Amino acid sequence: MDRNLRNASLLVVILALGWRASATSTVAAAASVAQAREYAAANKDAFSRQLLDLASIASISALPQHNKDILKAADWLQQHLTSIGLENVQVLETEGPQPVVYADWLHAPGKPTVLVYGHYDVQPVDPLDLWASPPFEPQLQQMDDQSYFVGRGVDDDKGGLLQALQGVESFLRTSHSLPLNVKFILEGQEEIGSPNLEAFLIKHKAGLLAGIDMAISADGGQVAADQPGIGTGLRGAVAFEVEVSTAGMDLHSGMKGGSVQNANHALVALLASLKDADNRITVPGFYDDVATMAAEDKESVATFPFDKSAEQQALGVLGFMGEAGFGPLEHRWYRPTLEVVGMWGGFTGAGMKTVIPRVANAKLSCRLVPNMSPDDIASKVKSHLERKGAELLANVTVTVSGFRSYPWTSPRDTPGNVLSAGVLEQAMGKKPVYYRDGGTIPALAYFQQVLGLNSTIFAFGVGDHIHAPNERLLEHLFHTGRKAWVEYLAVLGDKLVGLLPPDAPVHAGSGVGRDEL
Amino acid sequence: MDRNLRNASLLVVILALGWRASATSTVAAAASVAQAREYAAANKDAFSRQLLDLASIASISALPQHNKDILKAADWLQQHLTSIGLENVQVLETEGPQPVVYADWLHAPGKPTVLVYGHYDVQPVDPLDLWASPPFEPQLQQMDDQSYFVGRGVDDDKGGLLQALQGVESFLRTSHSLPLNVKFILEGQEEIGSPNLEAFLIKHKAGLLAGIDMAISADGGQVAADQPGIGTGLRGAVAFEVEVSTAGMDLHSGMKGGSVQNANHALVALLASLKDADNRITVPGFYDDVATMAAEDKESVATFPFDKSAEQQALGVLGFMGEAGFGPLEHRWYRPTLEVVGMWGGFTGAGMKTVIPRVANAKLSCRLVPNMSPDDIASKVKSHLERKGAELLANVTVTVSGFRSYPWTSPRDTPGNVLSAGVLEQAMGKKPVYYRDGGTIPALAYFQQVLGLNSTIFAFGVGDHIHAPNERLLEHLFHTGRKAWVEYLAVLGDKLVGLLPPDAPVHAGSGVGRDEL
Structure with missing residues (x-):
């Protein structure tokens, strides 16, 4: 076989394998999403217990006396990520005392690779006397006629990152596969401004963090319990x-x-x-x-639902x-x-x-x-x-x-935003609004600057008491979030490739998931 | 004997007794002052130990957790006042948790009665890390080439009140008498503004605190180690x-x-x-x-020795x-x-x-x-x-x-000021200047308002670190103070009567010390 013919045959084989993989995966994917949906809906108590368990660890990054709790939370995550079927689980050192917990699942050839971000550190808890229950004894409580998880970190961001992991768990525990490749980065420095994350990303850019097509932040939140939103920027x-x-x-x-x-x-x-x-x-x-x-x-400002007097009352401000x-x-x-x-x-x-x-x-x-x-x-x-x-x-x-x-923006037409819009509308029963968030997630600007990645925020807390006493997360939104993650992972696996630019790793051949080709 | 004759005879007897008391007392007084001077000069170590002992009690009136130390200091004083020969020693309740320690010696008929004031409470000690030695382990230290007592309260006012008591001790331990009548009020609330002193004075005005001719404050200080001063007012x-x-x-x-x-x-x-x-x-x-x-x-402002640049350096201010x-x-x-x-x-x-x-x-x-x-x-x-x-x-x-x-003033011609001038010049080798002090001693305004008394400040701290870390008292001024008190008590006994207004208790017949007549 001359060299050209050999190369041409190889190409045919590769394309055929690719086609076969694609054809079988469409059928398999539909089945696995159905199984994942069922699992996500059926295990409410176990999912709640995960949150109560993780949120009971006082992983306050701002206070050095809690460094041992930071390590305890990283250890909890390492065991948990392994147990739900993620692979290559590692607790990676940073230049600070708070490690990054990494895990991946890379067995979806031809599919894009998403980086899922969250943080397991929390804010300090003072003033302690204003808490209705001890901040690190998370519990379900009735407040304002609704059922909330109450405790430091239940929303920001232990609740957020667990919803992402529970979406993944719902697939891996049923069909033992995911609709796309994922890499998780769960860091422990977000509440102190991620001082060592930039260096961490630079260090792992060509290794663990190569071949990623987009990032999703499981840190963030929704506009209101009955109003989904897509965040187009952070300060x-x-x-x-x-x-x-x-x-x-x-x-x-x-x-x-x-x-x-x-x-x-x-x-x-x-x-x-x-x-x-x-x-x-x-x-x-x-x-x-x-x-x-x-x-x-x-337009975002003009269309955003903002009830000044209701918010004035909720915050207890005089104006x-x-x-x-x-x-x-x-x-x-x-x-x-x-x-x-x-x-x-x-x-x-x-x-x-x-x-x-x-x-x-x-x-x-x-x-x-x-x-x-x-x-x-x-x-x-x-x-x-x-x-x-x-x-x-x-x-x-x-x-x-x-x-x-750095400030960060994510234009409305970012692929991850385009695909999250439908998922959010389905999950929350309303079209999402586009808005900015005045808060800060340092990681997202670093993903842009260091890894060249757009990010989409996909999270389900309302954030009304975060960084303050009585941090809380609506029980029903916590469960909605997990189910929405199942749908979002499925949609991304299905449609993201078509929206990514030609130089995205999945197109350029530099993506991950190549081990099964 | 008709009634008039009997009264006239009685008057003669009284006058004769009075004359005899006066004549003998002049001779006795000279002898007793000489003995007191000798005692005051000879017992330096014992006097120093009194200060180190009392200043080791953390009697901080501002902090309720030190209330037991307040009572400990009052108890120390009660025992000490009794031991040096003062009489009628009492720890008297106020409406606050800090009692007043009272004592008197009233066996100088025909002599005026002075109220001596001091306070045994001290300021809080923070910031603790700026102290050269623990604030309640008072000790002699070399600082700025001089020997100082260093510790909270050594100057303000445990050092001050002990100098007064040591003057009295020097008389009572030698001739068993004083050149005039004294009443001591040592309070425990000065550093919190003497909130209950006004009520205390009102309560005891007609009883324990009747018949007083003037007040002396052992709380206060000198202008500088080599410059005596007479305070003519406080804020x-x-x-x-x-x-x-x-x-x-x-x-x-x-x-x-x-x-x-x-x-x-x-x-x-x-x-x-x-x-x-x-x-x-x-x-x-x-x-x-x-x-x-x-x-x-x-004139006071113009003549007061004030070296702006030296003080700027001493305080560590930029101007x-x-x-x-x-x-x-x-x-x-x-x-x-x-x-x-x-x-x-x-x-x-x-x-x-x-x-x-x-x-x-x-x-x-x-x-x-x-x-x-x-x-x-x-x-x-x-x-x-x-x-x-x-x-x-x-x-x-x-x-x-x-x-x-309330603010308080003491005009230059106040009898106590007139008589202290000579004593200060003799003790410190320089004519005193007249000045105001920007500080506050609530008691002095209350003595004026409630008891109708003028006060003179007679104290020997320089006050350069009071209310601050490393409160200190020059060792040699502490010893000077005691000797000056011996002289001041003698001069007051000798000359005060002649300077007091006609309605002063000693003239009006309402004074104390009548029990020996």
């Missing part, structure tokens, strides 16, 4: 620790008071200097790179306020912020101590919108604070904290 | 606890950030609203009752600042203040938590000058903060704390 973030010192020692408020700077006063003046009367941030150049809203953005010239949704979705997350100075115990404090501290965090850069904003805020400090007879130290993330 | 005070709340729960800084009020921002705006660019307090009516400086006041139009001494002595003593809000732990806090707090304290009233200022500050809060979409609660005191 980035950058955060600072500020220390102000004004004297060599605390001074007597009587003997020296009135003649020297007070660290609390300097901090108040410094923080007050960050905004003007219109609530615009006064840091020079802060708004330089802020993108103006496109027509699609204005809405913010940068002049914009409404609440614009403030949250399209405008950057600078918030004083925490501050403390001087005597904070019971009673009174008559001192002029020498030192005061604040924690600031900015949310960033396209096309702001966290490093650029960090440098501008730092310069402003240091310059102002000198005017106030105060030594000001500004440290950029690990919480740093 | 009053009033303090507030402020709570700001903006929402029903902590909110997610990403999802809601930019569109709702943040309790920290509201508190910052509220506190920033308290002063204008000239550092004048903007609370309406705040300065209404402030007395203008008299010629004597201006002096304050209300426009006044210098540092005027700021401290003649102008009122409003200081943020403490503040806290949101997440203050390690790391970052992405919340918009719903609640923030501050502790404020004002220093008041004549003729301001704490109640009037409390009402003005409260109104201002509550009005401002409404503009900020914040619920603001303002509570007036127990720290409340």
